[in-house]
Amino acid sequence: MTPTRPLVEAVGLTKHFPIRGGPLGRQANVVRAVDGVDVTIGPGETLGLVGESGCGKTTTGRMLVRLIDPTDGRITFDGQSIEDLDAAAMRAVRRDMQIIFQDPYGSLNPRMSVQDIIAEPLEILNIGNASSRREQVAELLRVVGLAPYHAERFPHEFSGGQRQRIGIARALAVRPKLVVCDEPVSALDVSIQAQVVNLLKDLQAEFGLTYLFISHDLGVVRHISDRVMVMYLGKAVEVAPKRELYANPQHPYTQALLSAIPIPDPKRRTSRKVIRGDIPSPANPPSGCRFHTRCPHVMDVCRELEPQLLKGAPDHRVACHLVHPPSTARAENATT
Amino acid sequence: MIAYIIRRLLYVIPVLLIISLISFSLMQLVPGDPAIVVAGTSASNEEIERVREQLGLNQPFHVQLLTWYANLFRGDLGTSFLLGRDVVEVTLERLPVSLSIAIYALVLTLIFGIMLGIIAALRQNSWVDQAVMTVALIGVSLPNFWLGLILIVIFAVELGWLPTAGYVPFTEDIVGWLRSTTLPAVSLAMLQMGLLARITRSTMLEVLRQDYIRTARAKGLPEHVVVGKHALKNVMIPVITVIGIIFSVLLSGSVVIETIFSIPGVGSLLGSAILRRDYPVIQGGLLLVATMLLLLNLVIDVLYAYFDSRVRYDRD
Amino acid sequence: AWECPETGGDLTFGQEAKVNSLDMHASSTISTRNVAMHIFESLMTRDETNNPILELAEAVDTSEDGLTYTFTLRDGITFHDGSDMTSADVAASFDRYSKIGVERGILSNVESWETPDDLTFVVHMSQAQPTFLEDLSSFSVPIVIIPSENAGADPLKLEPVGTGPFELVEFVADSHVKLKRFDGYKPNEAYDERTGFGGYKVACVDTVTFRIVTEPGSRVAGLETGELDAVEDVPQASVERLSSNPDIAMIPYENFWIHLATPNFEKPPTDKKLVRQAIAAALDMEEIMLVATDGAYNVNFGFQTQDRAVYSDAGKEYFNLADPEKAKALLEEAGYDGEELVLLTNRDYSTMYNAALVMSEQLQDIGMNVRVEVQDWPATIATRNKNPDAWNYHFTGWGTNTSLGYLAVFKFLAPPQPIYAMSDPEKNMDEAFNTAYTEMMNGANFEVRKEAFAEAQRVVMEDGLALPFGWLTKNQAARSNVHNFVPFRIPRMYNVWMGSTS
Amino acid sequence: MSAPPLLSVRNLVTTFQAGGGAFNAVKDVSFDLAEGEVLGIVGESGSGKSVTALSILQLIPNPPGEVTGGEILFRGEDLVKASRRRMRQVRGAEIAMIFQEPMTSLNPVFSIGDQIIETIRYHERISRRAARDRAIELLDRVGIAAPAQRLGEYPHELSGGMRQRAMIAIALSCNPRLLLADEPTTALDVTIQAQILELLSDLREEFGMAIVLITHDLGVVAQYVDRVIVMYSGRVIEQAPVGELFETPKHPYTEGLLGSIASLDHDTDRLAAIPGTVPSPFDVIPGCRFAPRCGFAREACDIADPPLISAAPEHEAACIRLNGYDPIRSDAA
Amino acid sequence: MTATDAARGAVPSEPAAPRRRRSGLWIRLLSHRLFVTGFVLMALVTFGAVFADVLTTANPVKMSVRTRFEPPSFEYIFGTDNFGRSQWARVLYGARLSLMIGLGVVLLNAVFGTLVGALAGYFKRLDNVLMRIADAFMAFPVILLAIGITAALGPSSMNAVIALAAVYTPRTARVVRASVLVAREMEYVQAARACGAGDWRILRRHVLPNCMAPLIVQLTFIFAYSVLSEAVLSFLGLGAQPPVPTWGNIIAEGRTYIREAAWITLIPGLVLAATVLGLNLLGDGLRDVLDPRLKVQQ
Numbered sequence A: 001m002t003p004t005r006p007l008v009e010a011v012g013l014t015k016h017f018p019i020r021g022g023p024l025g026r027q028a029n030v031v032r033a034v035d036g037v038d039v040t041i042g043p044g045e046t047l048g049l050v051g052e053s054g055c056g057k058t059t060t061g062r063m064l065v066r067l068i069d070p071t072d073g074r075i076t077f078d079g080q081s082i083e084d085l086d087a088a089a090m091r092a093v094r095r096d097m098q099i100i101f102q103d104p105y106g107s108l109n110p111r112m113s114v115q116d117i118i119a120e121p122l123e124i125l126n127i128g129n130a131s132s133r134r135e136q137v138a139e140l141l142r143v144v145g146l147a148p149y150h151a152e153r154f155p156h157e158f159s160g161g162q163r164q165r166i167g168i169a170r171a172l173a174v175r176p177k178l179v180v181c182d183e184p185v186s187a188l189d190v191s192i193q194a195q196v197v198n199l200l201k202d203l204q205a206e207f208g209l210t211y212l213f214i215s216h217d218l219g220v221v222r223h224i225s226d227r228v229m230v231m232y233l234g235k236a237v238e239v240a241p242k243r244e245l246y247a248n249p250q251h252p253y254t255q256a257l258l259s260a261i262p263i264p265d266p267k268r269r270t271s272r273k274v275i276r277g278d279i280p281s282p283a284n285p286p287s288g289c290r291f292h293t294r295c296p297h298v299m300d301v302c303r304e305l306e307p308q309l310l311k312g313a314p315d316h317r318v319a320c321h322l323v324h325p326p327s328t329a330r331a332e333n334a335t336t
Numbered sequence B: 001m002i003a004y005i006i007r008r009l010l011y012v013i014p015v016l017l018i019i020s021l022i023s024f025s026l027m028q029l030v031p032g033d034p035a036i037v038v039a040g041t042s043a044s045n046e047e048i049e050r051v052r053e054q055l056g057l058n059q060p061f062h063v064q065l066l067t068w069y070a071n072l073f074r075g076d077l078g079t080s081f082l083l084g085r086d087v088v089e090v091t092l093e094r095l096p097v098s099l100s101i102a103i104y105a106l107v108l109t110l111i112f113g114i115m116l117g118i119i120a121a122l123r124q125n126s127w128v129d130q131a132v133m134t135v136a137l138i139g140v141s142l143p144n145f146w147l148g149l150i151l152i153v154i155f156a157v158e159l160g161w162l163p164t165a166g167y168v169p170f171t172e173d174i175v176g177w178l179r180s181t182t183l184p185a186v187s188l189a190m191l192q193m194g195l196l197a198r199i200t201r202s203t204m205l206e207v208l209r210q211d212y213i214r215t216a217r218a219k220g221l222p223e224h225v226v227v228g229k230h231a232l233k234n235v236m237i238p239v240i241t242v243i244g245i246i247f248s249v250l251l252s253g254s255v256v257i258e259t260i261f262s263i264p265g266v267g268s269l270l271g272s273a274i275l276r277r278d279y280p281v282i283q284g285g286l287l288l289v290a291t292m293l294l295l296l297n298l299v300i301d302v303l304y305a306y307f308d309s310r311v312r313y314d315r316d
Numbered sequence C: 001a002w003e004c005p006e007t008g009g010d011l012t013f014g015q016e017a018k019v020n021s022l023d024m025h026a027s028s029t030i031s032t033r034n035v036a037m038h039i040f041e042s043l044m045t046r047d048e049t050n051n052p053i054l055e056l057a058e059a060v061d062t063s064e065d066g067l068t069y070t071f072t073l074r075d076g077i078t079f080h081d082g083s084d085m086t087s088a089d090v091a092a093s094f095d096r097y098s099k100i101g102v103e104r105g106i107l108s109n110v111e112s113w114e115t116p117d118d119l120t121f122v123v124h125m126s127q128a129q130p131t132f133l134e135d136l137s138s139f140s141v142p143i144v145i146i147p148s149e150n151a152g153a154d155p156l157k158l159e160p161v162g163t164g165p166f167e168l169v170e171f172v173a174d175s176h177v178k179l180k181r182f183d184g185y186k187p188n189e190a191y192d193e194r195t196g197f198g199g200y201k202v203a204c205v206d207t208v209t210f211r212i213v214t215e216p217g218s219r220v221a222g223l224e225t226g227e228l229d230a231v232e233d234v235p236q237a238s239v240e241r242l243s244s245n246p247d248i249a250m251i252p253y254e255n256f257w258i259h260l261a262t263p264n265f266e267k268p269p270t271d272k273k274l275v276r277q278a279i280a281a282a283l284d285m286e287e288i289m290l291v292a293t294d295g296a297y298n299v300n301f302g303f304q305t306q307d308r309a310v311y312s313d314a315g316k317e318y319f320n321l322a323d324p325e326k327a328k329a330l331l332e333e334a335g336y337d338g339e340e341l342v343l344l345t346n347r348d349y350s351t352m353y354n355a356a357l358v359m360s361e362q363l364q365d366i367g368m369n370v371r372v373e374v375q376d377w378p379a380t381i382a383t384r385n386k387n388p389d390a391w392n393y394h395f396t397g398w399g400t401n402t403s404l405g406y407l408a409v410f411k412f413l414a415p416p417q418p419i420y421a422m423s424d425p426e427k428n429m430d431e432a433f434n435t436a437y438t439e440m441m442n443g444a445n446f447e448v449r450k451e452a453f454a455e456a457q458r459v460v461m462e463d464g465l466a467l468p469f470g471w472l473t474k475n476q477a478a479r480s481n482v483h484n485f486v487p488f489r490i491p492r493m494y495n496v497w498m499g500s501t502s
Numbered sequence D: 001m002s003a004p005p006l007l008s009v010r011n012l013v014t015t016f017q018a019g020g021g022a023f024n025a026v027k028d029v030s031f032d033l034a035e036g037e038v039l040g041i042v043g044e045s046g047s048g049k050s051v052t053a054l055s056i057l058q059l060i061p062n063p064p065g066e067v068t069g070g071e072i073l074f075r076g077e078d079l080v081k082a083s084r085r086r087m088r089q090v091r092g093a094e095i096a097m098i099f100q101e102p103m104t105s106l107n108p109v110f111s112i113g114d115q116i117i118e119t120i121r122y123h124e125r126i127s128r129r130a131a132r133d134r135a136i137e138l139l140d141r142v143g144i145a146a147p148a149q150r151l152g153e154y155p156h157e158l159s160g161g162m163r164q165r166a167m168i169a170i171a172l173s174c175n176p177r178l179l180l181a182d183e184p185t186t187a188l189d190v191t192i193q194a195q196i197l198e199l200l201s202d203l204r205e206e207f208g209m210a211i212v213l214i215t216h217d218l219g220v221v222a223q224y225v226d227r228v229i230v231m232y233s234g235r236v237i238e239q240a241p242v243g244e245l246f247e248t249p250k251h252p253y254t255e256g257l258l259g260s261i262a263s264l265d266h267d268t269d270r271l272a273a274i275p276g277t278v279p280s281p282f283d284v285i286p287g288c289r290f291a292p293r294c295g296f297a298r299e300a301c302d303i304a305d306p307p308l309i310s311a312a313p314e315h316e317a318a319c320i321r322l323n324g325y326d327p328i329r330s331d332a333a
Numbered sequence E: 001m002t003a004t005d006a007a008r009g010a011v012p013s014e015p016a017a018p019r020r021r022r023s024g025l026w027i028r029l030l031s032h033r034l035f036v037t038g039f040v041l042m043a044l045v046t047f048g049a050v051f052a053d054v055l056t057t058a059n060p061v062k063m064s065v066r067t068r069f070e071p072p073s074f075e076y077i078f079g080t081d082n083f084g085r086s087q088w089a090r091v092l093y094g095a096r097l098s099l100m101i102g103l104g105v106v107l108l109n110a111v112f113g114t115l116v117g118a119l120a121g122y123f124k125r126l127d128n129v130l131m132r133i134a135d136a137f138m139a140f141p142v143i144l145l146a147i148g149i150t151a152a153l154g155p156s157s158m159n160a161v162i163a164l165a166a167v168y169t170p171r172t173a174r175v176v177r178a179s180v181l182v183a184r185e186m187e188y189v190q191a192a193r194a195c196g197a198g199d200w201r202i203l204r205r206h207v208l209p210n211c212m213a214p215l216i217v218q219l220t221f222i223f224a225y226s227v228l229s230e231a232v233l234s235f236l237g238l239g240a241q242p243p244v245p246t247w248g249n250i251i252a253e254g255r256t257y258i259r260e261a262a263w264i265t266l267i268p269g270l271v272l273a274a275t276v277l278g279l280n281l282l283g284d285g286l287r288d289v290l291d292p293r294l295k296v297q298q
């Protein structure tokens, strides 16, 4: 990609949630929600993050904005290392990173007016005074396609799509650089999804935003992203620019994922390669390659050795022994 | 499951400690002096002082507390000042009386409460529903001591169907027991019955709205199977969890009810112990009752976990 | 001698108060006495008119100097456990009583006792005590005779084994006490009839059950439905209805106790004699007693009833004046300035409770600032004894101490009673009363003592040392098939029989 | 079609009482379904898809809902008029249904074995043993490994995909002629969704039953369905064979829906979003209920709700454009 | 507006009349039949309590030997008791005290229940300790503990308030905690946190306001239970001290005469029941309207 400095760069992001168990409620095990993932997003870029339920997308996104403290790993935002910042120092950084949530119902406080909801980040970060905030809220509402008079209303008076717009306005209030969009359209009807996706794209153009766009809808991800990262069970298995990824998926899981999606074209009915089996529990991930239990090309080495995310084509990284046989992997690793 | 039970048991320990602390320190605040009660009203001050020494009441607070705990661990809750008997012994002797009435009331509560609740839910918004719920609401609002007095007048005095007071152990005479405990049990149960009917009704309505009920209907099961099997078991699970609370409330009500009906149970024991400043009985009795209820709830929780496969053992 | 017209039957008695123990040495409550006096007997007791009589002793011989009492025991008396009663048992009983007995003060002048033979018991005094036999025969907390093996029992833990006509079957605290006829009982042949707690006693019924029924309404209802054969403490409100019931006989026991309030001499305003006099002047005793008892009362004056030899009406001029004007004048004179007057009463005895409420009302009418403080009975005693700042009048009832001796009624006002021992035992001593009291206790003969009693009573009234309201009638009642149930200080079940017809 | 349809829904109206008023959640819905055919119903949330399916089985919760008009002819028999007893025979045995939420659609307190066996035993008088054997067979058929063990497990012990398989096993237990599948894969992950849809597709071939597949995923429609009904605000606004619908949608709403899909294999700059939101059932809209959101709306649209008009054989749509009123095509805008 | 603005769409063309949230709530409450019944009952009782001195000139503690045991009549609406006191006045003034005690318990519950519940629910560290203490308090049967505490502190209406508050606060705290646990995990809390909002702000602005509905419902029921329990305490002589009338001690005093003068016991009992009924109905109504998912609480 461009040689410019990435806006956010996370290395070895890891989050283990403790599971309490046993008679004394001691930590019995951990859910390896995210297990050593590297994320790099350049300024103005959109990174799509896809994967099945529970693979750690949300956790990754929340760690990036330090809503969750990582168990391990380093996060550099705009050149500043943020993983050890205390609450006060973090507050300064928060201006630049915001998050949009999936649930248009749960993400807005039902007891606050839209005005209060959107103005809240400004208030917390002490930006402007009451009247200037009022103006800003009106402007933000216009920006997301709502009207200023909506400011006096309460969330329950809005439809799902409109609520999502309110959530977006709130995220934009502090003029952030990075916005983590955690499945912002999954809960919406198709026709409304398109509205919101278009809006996000427009806003990106208008404000030069950088997105981490989380979704399990590969179509939407393709539409909005510049690059796409595929996760499986807490691991990144493939990262590539979107055209490359969709045209030339390397990891068997990515292939399966793409093949599983029904194409909205009755003329292209294909008998698809359906992968068998269920997603294993992240509390007891399989040894070696985590996908080996469902992989159609599984080899012995997959059960023992964990593949590394390695560069194949330029900017195309894959973690698979098929692509990077273990013997060569070490050598390649050295050169990357 | 085993781990779950053990964990629940371990939770009980700090709670028990706090319970015992509450029971002990509570009565230290009490004005009045048990030594006077023991020594008799016409005793002289020196005599009272002698009694106080005898009973250890002249020791500082922490010494009394430690002594109490030390004895507690030996299963000794002391001797009643007034009855001159071992507290554990008197309490345990009274417990069956209160328990038998509370269980009787519980059975009444469960049978009528659940039945009425289900009937009302199945006939939602009909006059049956309204009638049942009105009765339940009124039941919930009646003060039990007042109800007891009224019931005595109606059923014992005017109609003469049931005895006015007293208690016949069921080990001696089942019919006599039933006759002597029916009015107290009804007075106790009324409120809980109403409450349970309401809980059952709302739970039933809630369950009937669930997807799996729709599934059962979609499978072509007849209504009695849908309600009697699929809904009922799901209704019973939350109901089981309130049994502990209901039981506790029933036992609690026994203080007044046992006084009104002159029944020699734990309620009247504790009630009069409080009025007479019988420290060991108050402390020991409260402790025993609270402990019993705590353990009962533990058992219910475990049963609940057993019955409801949805309970996650790894969560609190 | 007397014979049961009919034998057999199970009698159930509805008793008001809970029985906490049957240890007749260690418990002073009326409820204990109600039951225990059927099980136990003592050397001496009282007859129907409260005169001392012999019970387990056949004879008592008092030495000239009054320092030696020699009791000859009745022969052939057995305990419920079958053992014979001997002088060793008597000595053991006295030993226990002297250690833990509630009224062990009556033994304070006793130096020692001895048992020269099985049937002789000798008491040596260190100092003459003219009232000794009277004290010994008191049934307040009598020195009942128990088997010597039981004499080591801790207070309240005595095995209920005695020599009385009934033996214990079952004691369920707060529920009931069941007694049955003791077949080994040997009636006192010296008498033909039951008298008081003594005389010729026979158990006619098979069993007696004292059922605790604390709710007055339930007691009455139980009697009406026949669940109970006899009850005590029938509320006056029910008396009329019960009287018209042919199956029920009302048995009022008049002058059961004298209803009164005693003042606190330390806390203003009752530290002033004028205030106490003002209060006495203000009160309308008829009204107080009517409301307190619903009508079960006599407003007779005096700390003894008229039928007793020591009766006196000295001090009557201070009683039941119902004269608010005079009261106000006295208050003014006393310089009363709205200090709070606290009436300390309890709910356990509803008559005391009611009396306090009416009294408060009447005192408010003369412009006093009155507050009623309700505690339970034991707590009021504690407050009275320990907390002189918390009360002005304490409501109570005196049994006029028939059991201790008629004169002893004023014991409650004499040292070392706690009401005088609060902050400074000497400070509030009323000289005049004290002189009269000493005379009353130690006077050479009855006439002197009677004189002193009258004087003491006059002083009490004049100085407001106590505030008597009137005499309480205790209503007992029985089904009409219960015969010979004659009221006494406590219910007696011997020589009572149940007719098959009423 | 020559053979009589398996199911023929005629002018179905289902009314709910809510918030003090009544509204028609489904109005004037008609469609036919042939033996072995797969019919897709698509539409936005609240458009009446589930209510239509539940109406067929007479499972509308009453109160507040009720089928107030129309006929549902299943093999010529009007289910609206059928007795309760008859309906119970139909449900599960002749028409089965599976639901969106496999977690909540299975009774949590009974093992899945219980839940399958009871269905079989209620419809067929066979022994418990035989029913159990059949249940094992069914679980095996829907792709559950070690079926004999799974029989005793409770829903919470299974993954989402497994639960949906179990639901399907229950639905298939009596060999129904018609399966109503109400968004059976919406709650599942794509890979699992594909497994389930493939399974349904296989089972249809094997058992020859007809399927009504309710979804809002047009991809699913394109891949698995023979004919499509598009619903909007309680009405059918277009119906056509699947190929034709995707090729030449006649209703602007259908067009909009198709335009909203982000394609997997080519880049689009903008999606063709439909503006506005679905009207609430309480909103009074005199004419075409889509008119407020429609880019082609004309005054006439606000006057009367257009009926379904035939656009081609087996293809009809409810839009006045088809009357030649205003032949503007989307590409002309 | 740029061209993209049109495509952003979804701008309703005209502002609808701004709806007020509160008025909608009241409309829903007032169309709830049971709520209205409860409201009317409580309004009556409250009216009686507040305007007791207007509704009767009789002094509730004034005795009169001449008028003992007057049955209800024009002159003595609720009759008189054994002291000849006007029962009408006593019941009215009793209402005043009962409601004040109930209110006192509710206020203490609101403050401490919210405090403890919020701390326990929000700060996981405190949860265990606070909830074990709450468990311990809740292990005691309600009335027994209340009796114990009043007996310990000495009988008075103030102490009855303290005792009942001590008994019910853990229960309220549990309710608050439960909803805090839910509210804490809501995404709008995450959103606030993402802006750097501190715990205090989150609790105040986001968590607690959303616990209000269950809290209000719970407090209504606590009100009902407190009125009932206070009557029990008074009945046992552990509540307000005579001659001050409370329903419990009127019943207690009257029970000796239950057969001869039933009105003394009957009427305050019925009024008490009606009050509790009214509160229960209010609670039901509030629950249905504010928080339909709540179940009947103990």
Ligand SMILES: Nc1ncnc2c1ncn2[C@@H]1O[C@H](COP(=O)(O)OP(=O)(O)OP(=O)(O)O)[C@@H](O)[C@H]1O
Residues within 6 Å of the ligand: A017, A018, A031, A032, A033, A034, A051, A052, A053, A054, A055, A056, A057, A058, A059, A060, A216, A282
């Ligand atoms: N607070 C938590 N405590 C314990 N486990 C958690 C917690 N949050 C998430 N997990 C677990 O971590 C794993 C990853 O969760 P995450 O929410 O990041 O997945 P996701 O990819 O966003 O899934 P979805 O598509 O369902 O949103 C899951 O197994 C989840 O159960």
Ligand SMILES: Nc1ncnc2c1ncn2[C@@H]1O[C@H](COP(=O)(O)OP(=O)(O)OP(=O)(O)O)[C@@H](O)[C@H]1O
Residues within 6 Å of the ligand: D016, D017, D018, D025, D043, D044, D045, D046, D047, D048, D049, D050, D051, D052, D061, D064, D065, D216, D281
């Ligand atoms: N039990 C009910 N009570 C009241 N209204 C109902 C009920 N069930 C459905 N409705 C209403 O009927 C309309 C159609 O609902 P339906 O469930 O059929 O929509 P759907 O198309 O299945 O939507 P989704 O895609 O969200 O499942 C909606 O407006 C809904 O609110």
Ligand SMILES: [Mg+2]
Residues within 6 Å of the ligand: A057, A058, A059
């Ligand atoms: Mg997620």
Ligand SMILES: [Mg+2]
Residues within 6 Å of the ligand: D049, D050, D051, D182, D183
């Ligand atoms: Mg649906």
